[in-house]
Amino acid sequence: MRLLRSTDIALRVLMRLAVADGSSPTTREVAEHMDVPYTHAAKIVAELRHRGLLEARRGRGGGLALTEAGRTASIGAIVRAFEGSGDVVDCEGTTPCPLNSGCRLRGALRQAQEAFFASLDPLTIEDVAAAPTGPLLLEISRRRP
Template structure:
């Protein structure tokens, strides 16, 4: 899997904050310097991680960045799915999607495509294993 630079920077920020002491507050500028990434890119990633509830960003004197409890419990896969969701991609009318991958990925991608207006009949997938959607009562239409 190839990650976007944005997701890479975001994951590196989460990992750096995960090893920080609980009382240690790091600024976005400090994290950008440690990771050798442009400040603007780090600031954008911090803003998105904050929107997702993974990072708490406090401004002003005594402020800084910390992982939230949700951020400490989050899986790498969950963070990647949240950052690379189809919600950030404009889906053209009449789009047809072809998916192949692990079932959790395909379930999430299918749900996002349908929420974005793609008809369920236009979402095609190749599953290596049992058809777990039918077992869970989710029909394909």
């Protein structure tokens, strides 16, 4: 299964904030550190804020900070939220699959997708930002402009 770019960026933003070492980086700084377009990062930060996973303060002394809910959020729940509830394959697309009425593959793929999400459910942002990932995230942030 391949994650959407927005899901990947959301997880990386949360992981970066989990190791913020007392600082409150701005959306622009986080985008630069992760080498993603600012506009993409801004949309994702807005969604994460809406979901209560991070706080965003404007102006002098502002920046981003992970909330307690963000720290303990399930990776599986975050991935489900960003990936949506759609099927792995589009059986109803512009050219509907001729097997649609009697296909067993669609159900098997749905089960596999749920197993993927379920395997991520026990993991939290804190878990995936722990060493050796956390120190690496900080090092990358220090090296970037």
